[in-house]
Every structure is written in C-alpha cells, then in structure tokens.
Amino acid sequence: MPTLFKIALRAIMRNKLRSSLTILGIVIGVGAVIAMVSIGQGAKSMVEKQLESIGTNVLLIIPVSTTHTVTSARGMTAGFATLTIEDTMAIEKECRAVNHVSASVRTTTQVVYGNQNWTTYVSGVGPDYQIIRNWPLESGRFINQRDVNIMAKVCVLGQTVVANLFGTLDPIDKWIRVKNVPFKVIGVLNTKGESPMGQDQDDVVLMPYTTVQRKIMGVTYLGIIFASSVSADTRFEAIEQITALLRQRHRLRPHEENDFTVISQVEFASTIMETSRTMTLLLGSIASVSLIVGGIGIMNIMLVSTTERTREIGIRMAVGAKEKDILFQFLTEATVLSSIGGLVGIIFGIVLSKLVSSFGGWPALLSPPAIAIAFLFSNMVGIFFGYYPARKASRLNPIDALRYE
Amino acid sequence: MQDIVLLEAVHKVYKMGEVAVTALNGISLTVKKGEFVAIMGASGSGKSTLMNILGCLDSPSQGKYYLEEIEVSNFSKNELAEIRNRKLGFVFQNFNLLSRTTVLENIELPLIYGKQLSKPDTDRVHQIIRTLGLEEYQKHYPNQLSGGQQQRVAIARAIANNPTLLLADEPTGNLDSVTSTEVMKVLCDLNCNMGITILLVTHENDIARYARRVIILKDGKVLSDTPSKSSTTPASQALCETTS
Ligand SMILES: Nc1ncnc2c1ncn2[C@@H]1O[C@H](COP(=O)(O)OP(=O)(O)O)[C@@H](O)[C@H]1O
Numbered sequence: 001m002p003t004l005f006k007i008a009l010r011a012i013m014r015n016k017l018r019s020s021l022t023i024l025g026i027v028i029g030v031g032a033v034i035a036m037v038s039i040g041q042g043a044k045s046m047v048e049k050q051l052e053s054i055g056t057n058v059l060l061i062i063p064v065s066t067t068h069t070v071t072s073a074r075g076m077t078a079g080f081a082t083l084t085i086e087d088t089m090a091i092e093k094e095c096r097a098v099n100h101v102s103a104s105v106r107t108t109t110q111v112v113y114g115n116q117n118w119t120t121y122v123s124g125v126g127p128d129y130q131i132i133r134n135w136p137l138e139s140g141r142f143i144n145q146r147d148v149n150i151m152a153k154v155c156v157l158g159q160t161v162v163a164n165l166f167g168t169l170d171p172i173d174k175w176i177r178v179k180n181v182p183f184k185v186i187g188v189l190n191t192k193g194e195s196p197m198g199q200d201q202d203d204v205v206l207m208p209y210t211t212v213q214r215k216i217m218g219v220t221y222l223g224i225i226f227a228s229s230v231s232a233d234t235r236f237e238a239i240e241q242i243t244a245l246l247r248q249r250h251r252l253r254p255h256e257e258n259d260f261t262v263i264s265q266v267e268f269a270s271t272i273m274e275t276s277r278t279m280t281l282l283l284g285s286i287a288s289v290s291l292i293v294g295g296i297g298i299m300n301i302m303l304v305s306t307t308e309r310t311r312e313i314g315i316r317m318a319v320g321a322k323e324k325d326i327l328f329q330f331l332t333e334a335t336v337l338s339s340i341g342g343l344v345g346i347i348f349g350i351v352l353s354k355l356v357s358s359f360g361g362w363p364a365l366l367s368p369p370a371i372a373i374a375f376l377f378s379n380m381v382g383i384f385f386g387y388y389p390a391r392k393a394s395r396l397n398p399i400d401a402l403r404y405e
Numbered sequence: 406m407q408d409i410v411l412l413e414a415v416h417k418v419y420k421m422g423e424v425a426v427t428a429l430n431g432i433s434l435t436v437k438k439g440e441f442v443a444i445m446g447a448s449g450s451g452k453s454t455l456m457n458i459l460g461c462l463d464s465p466s467q468g469k470y471y472l473e474e475i476e477v478s479n480f481s482k483n484e485l486a487e488i489r490n491r492k493l494g495f496v497f498q499n500f501n502l503l504s505r506t507t508v509l510e511n512i513e514l515p516l517i518y519g520k521q522l523s524k525p526d527t528d529r530v531h532q533i534i535r536t537l538g539l540e541e542y543q544k545h546y547p548n549q550l551s552g553g554q555q556q557r558v559a560i561a562r563a564i565a566n567n568p569t570l571l572l573a574d575e576p577t578g579n580l581d582s583v584t585s586t587e588v589m590k591v592l593c594d595l596n597c598n599m600g601i602t603i604l605l606v607t608h609e610n611d612i613a614r615y616a617r618r619v620i621i622l623k624d625g626k627v628l629s630d631t632p633s634k635s636s637t638t639p640a641s642q643a644l645c646e647t648t649s
Pocket residue numbers: 419420421426427428446447448449450451452453454455
C-alpha cells in the first residue's frame with residue numbers, strides 16, 4: 001500500500017493551490033470541532049474549579065433586592081442596612097436545611113506591619129466562615145465565637161497579605177496595624193488561588209465581624225451573610241427557608257419585593273455552563289456545516305481530477321489495474337487530502353481554542369481523544385465523499401479511458 | 406506447438422445510437438508460440454478493434470477467444486484485468502506513458518498491480534532496462550525523452566511482467582524511419598531471443614517485413630494470411646542471428 005500512498009501524495013502535490021483550497025472546509029470543520037470540545041471542557045473545568053473553591057452548597061444572602069441588583073460590588077459593600085446579626089442568628093436557629101451561617105462585612109483599607117504596608121480587603125466574618133468556605137489554615141487558629149463576642153483585635157491573614165507584609169517571616173503572634181489599631185495575627189490561611197472571576201482570594205485579612213464593624217468601620221450593618229446548606233441537594237430548600245424567614249422578619253407584605261437576595265453558587269455556575277453550551281452549539285454547527293461543505297469540495301475536486309486523469313486510469317487499467325486498484329487509488333487520494341486537512345485543522349483548532357479562551361477568560365483544555373476523533377472524522381469525510389468519484393473512475397472502460405483526449 | 410491465440414468467428418459490433426458499426430465480421434485465426442505476426446489493412450478495417458480484443462481491453466460481441474487455450478471471451482472485467490497483467494503486454498502508437506512518473510516507475514507499473522514486487526521481478530526489470538538501453542534514463546520523465554526512447558520505455562513496460570503475448574498497435578506510427586527501425590530491432594530481438602510472441606499492427610510494408618507472417622484485414626474480415634516474403638531477408642535474419 002505504500003505505493004498507493006505515494007501515488008496519492010504525488011497527485012495532491014501536483015496541484016498545490018487546488019489541493020489547499022479543497023481542504024479548507026475540512027480545516028475549518030476539524031478546527032471548529034477541536035475548539036468546540038476544548039472550550040466546552042475548559043468551561044466545565046472552570047465551573048468545577050469554582051464550585052470547588054466556593055463550595056457546592058454555599059449560599060450568599062445579599063442585602064439588595066433582585067430588581068436593583070446585577071449584584072454590583074459597590075452595592076454589596078456599601079450595604080443597605082437590611083441584614084442584621086439577628087437575621088444571621090435566626091437563620092442558624094430556624095432554617096433546618098442550613099447548617100452553617102456566618103455574618104460578614106467587608107472594607108478596603110491599608111494594613112501595616114513595620115515599615116511595610118499593603119492595601120487589601122478586611123473582611124469581618126464569624127467562626128463558621130472557615131467551614132462554609134472550606135478554607136483550611138496553614139498555621140495558627142481561626143476566629144472563634146469568643147473573639148466575636150469580645151470584639152477581639154485578632155486577625156487571620158491570606159497568603160498574598162503574608163507575602164506582602166512579612167515576606168518570609170512567620171506572621172503568627174505578630175501585630176499588624178489597621179487605622180492605627182494593632183491586631184494580633186492568630187492564623188494564616190492556605191492558598192485559595194484566583195476566584196472564577198479572576199480575583200485573588202488570598203488578598204484578604206479576616207477578623208471577627210464585630211471587630212470590623214466597631215473598630216474599623218464604625219457601622220452596625222452587615223454586608224453579606226454566608227450560609228451553607230446541609231448538602232448540595234438541599235440548597236433549594238435552604239433558599240426557600242431563608243427567604244421565608246427573612247420576609248417574615250423584615251415584615252414584608254405579600255405584594256412587597258424581597259429586600260435581599262439569596263444566591264446559590266451552583267446557579268451562578270450554571271450560567272457559565274449555559275454560555276459555554278451556546279458557544280459549543282455554535283461551533284458545533286460551524287463544524288458540521290464546514291465538514292459537509294469540505295466533503296463536497298473534496299468530491300468536486302476528485303470528480304474533476306478523475307476526469308482529467310481518465311487517460312492515466314486507462315493506462316493503469318491496460319497494464320492490469322483492477323477496478324478495486326483504481327478505486328483504492330482515488331479513495332486514498334481523497335483520504336490523504338482530507339487527512340492533510342485534518343492535520344492542518346488540528347493546528348487551527350488549537351490556535352482557535354487558545355484565542356477564544358484568552359478572549360472569554362476560559363481555560364483552553366485540549367482533549368487528545370477529541371483531537372483523535374476529529375482527525376478520524378476528517379478521514380471518514382474523505383472516504384465518504386471520495387467514494388463516488390473513485391467508483392466512477394474505477395468503472396471506466398479501459399479503451400474509452402485510453403482514447404480520452 | 407501450443408496455440409497462444411485462437412479466435413473463432415469473432416465479431417465486434419459498435420452500437421452508436423441507432424447505427425451499428427460492424428468493426429469485426431467473423432475473424433478466425435490462430436497464433437502459435439514464438440510467432441511474429443504483422444496485421445495490415447486500410448484504415449477502418451478493424452485492426453485496432455482486433456488488437457483491443459486480443460489485448461483483453463475489450464470483449465467480442467460474438468465468437469470465441471482462447472488465450473493459451475483458456476476461453477477469455479466471457480471473462481469478467483476483473484478477470485480480464487488479471488489476464489492483461491499476467492499474460493499480455495500492450496504497446497500503443499502514442500506510447501501512453503504516465504507523465505510526471507519516472508521511466509523506472511513507468512516500467513514497473515504492471516508489477517505493482519500484480520503480486521508483491523519480488524526480487525526476481527526487480528531483477529528482470531533491470532535486465533530489461535539494460536537490454537533496451539534505458540539505464541541512464543531511469544530517473545528521467547517521459548517528456549525528457551525522444552519518441553524512440555519513449556517507445557522503448559513503453560516496450561519495457563509491456564514486457565515487465567514477462568507476458569506470453571506482446572501486442573503493438575502501430576508502434577512506429579509516430580516515429581521517423583530511423584527510430585522506427587530501432588524500435589523494430591528491439592521487437593525482433595525480443596521475439597528471437599526471449600521467445601515472446603508478437604502481434605503488430607502497421608500499414609507500412611517496411612515495418613511488416615520484420616514479421617514472419619502477415620495478415621491483411623479488410624472490412625473486419627481476414628483478406629489474406631501469408632508468411633512474410635521477407636522473413637528470409639538478410640536484414641531481419643542477420644538481426645536475429647547476431648543477437649542470439
Ligand atoms: N468505439 C467505437 N465506437 C464506434 N465505432 C468504432 C469504435 N471503435 C472503432 N469503431 C469503428 O470500427 C471500425 C474499425 O475501427 P478500427 O478498429 O479502429 O480500425 P483501424 O484500426 O483498422 O483503423 C471503424 O469503422 C471505426 O469507425
């Protein structure tokens with residue numbers, strides 16, 4: 001068979017421009033398949049990472065009504081004073097589908113250690129925050145209920161803050177200053193990495209929320225309440241219970257809107273999935289259309305080529321080529337043509353997925369099986385669309401073929 | 406001696422729409438092993454049609470064709486292809502070489518459609534190339550060669566598979582007289598020394614002189630079938646003797 005392969009390759013190289021135009025459809029088709037799969041996989045892994053970093057059963061209760069929202073970060077920190085500590089405690093006590101609750105309040109400010117300073121988020125949280133966020137400590141201890149009760153001037157540092165204030169020093173039991181108030185470092189968090197939105201989650205100083213409210217911000221309201229449902233499956237129940245409870249506590253009449261919003265991270269993730277699915281669908285249709293158009297292009301060129309080479313076919317038949325030899329020759333040619341298209345398409349697909357991912361902020365996950373399948377598929381297109389012209393060539397009558405001018 | 410070819414009342418009718426053209430109208434003849442036969446006749450007398458049938462490129466409409474005592478007139482396309490590959494060599498007036506394919510690859514063409522290319526095959530091909538004086542042109546392309554050289558390549562290809570019967574339809578039709586003589590010498594040599602049976606179509610008496618038997622066709626029928634007067638001419642005789 002290497003002879004057939006050589007013959008096919010030579011015939012293709014004979015007409016380079018024509019061959020390259022012919023394979024264009026296959027290139028685009030295979031490229032789109034690869035980009036499609038890699039974007040789909042990338043989005044999926046991003047969502048998985050997000051769920052892992054936030055937690056499948058994490059619920060956020062924000063003090064903004066859904067109609068005002070688009071959940072602007074400003075709205076969240078500025079805080080409408082609708083959520084209270086009592087709300088937090090009521091949720092903890094009365095919502096059976098909720099197992100952990102933590103009040104939180106956040107501000108951006110400068111923290112100082114020695115002559116180093118760093119502007120970061122100072123987040124006031126409760127003891128359950130660590131469990132809800134599933135965020136292990138690297139050293140020291142986390143904020144406990146007593147710290148909250150006594151407004152202890154203690155803090156737990158994220159890795160980015162540690163790196164910027166302490167370098168290689170061990171921060172435990174050191175004192176940092178925020179607005180000239182000294183706070184004792186009692187713990188250091190593990191690295192959490194970037195949030196799905198690209199925020200550095202390790203750029204944070206955690207303190208008891210009471211401490212942040214009184215000692216730093218001088219306010220009484222809460223920013224967000226973090227909660228976790230008992231399991232991922234009970235999150236809808238949890239949302240219903242929280243909503244009902246807060247409506248009752250806020251004395252909202254039936255026609256009144258919620259003055260808060262309960263967000264589940266899973267639902268947020270599913271929007272991303274939705275977007276990536278749309279993207280996948282779009283690329284999928286481009287892929288199938290291009291593969292079909294590419295296949296027809298190959299069929300067209302093979303028909304032209306077999307007509308042009310009628311005499312060659314006659315000569316081959318005269319020296320003993322059988323129908324199947326001619327069939328294989330042209331089938332090989334179509335397949336080699338589409339395989340070259342497939343190979344170029346793989347490169348194109350890789351570039352395309354990197355490009356799309358860098359624009360859309362997706363990771364590009366190239367899947368070797370998808371690449372292999374796309375390549376195989378391009379071969380199949382070659383065989384499928386090359387079959388008719390090849391068969392037509394193989395059915396020629398040797399004398400007619402020889403006489404062809 | 407064995408009959409290489411036996412034709413029994415072979416007819417060939419071409420139907421072109423309503424009109425039917427009878428190209429062969431009952432041809433019967435035998436060719437024995439080692440013969441060198443020239444087929445002559447006016448244009449349109451059916452010479453090419455006869456050659457195509459003998460060469461298994463076409464089948465008779467009626468009548469029987471035995472090749473080495475096997476009836477091939479009712480063979481399928483595939484069986485005919487196999488016969489062409491194993492038993493027949495064809496030389497055309499217009500050479501019919503694959504352009505953009507080297508001389509060597511052109512000559513080896515019948516071999517790739519046979520069984521695997523074996524050592525004896527390649528050895529024989531090299532022997533043929535040497536015999537036909539094509540050694541230095543192996544890597545050339547047909548359009549880099551003269552007409553005579555191209556026809557020698559075509560002859561080399563025709564005998565690459567060691568056929569029992571070599572058919573040549575006006576092999577010198579496109580060549581000048583000097584090159585024609587050259588090509589005829591090659592054919593004579595193959596006939597004398599390798600014992601290849603040759604049937605050759607020509608309308609030039611000079612060329613027919615190299616054969617030992619001349620068949621003349623007229624309107625699709627055998628008009629005459631005689632030993633060549635010139636089979637004893639010094640030229641042809643001498644040629645065979647010096648090369649044998
Ligand atoms: N493929 C064909 N279709 C129709 N008629 C044909 C065909 N081939 C040959 N003929 C006719 O058959 C007759 C014999 O042709 P051919 O064998 O080519 O003659 P020659 O080779 O002796 O010149 C001619 O009348 C020719 O027109």
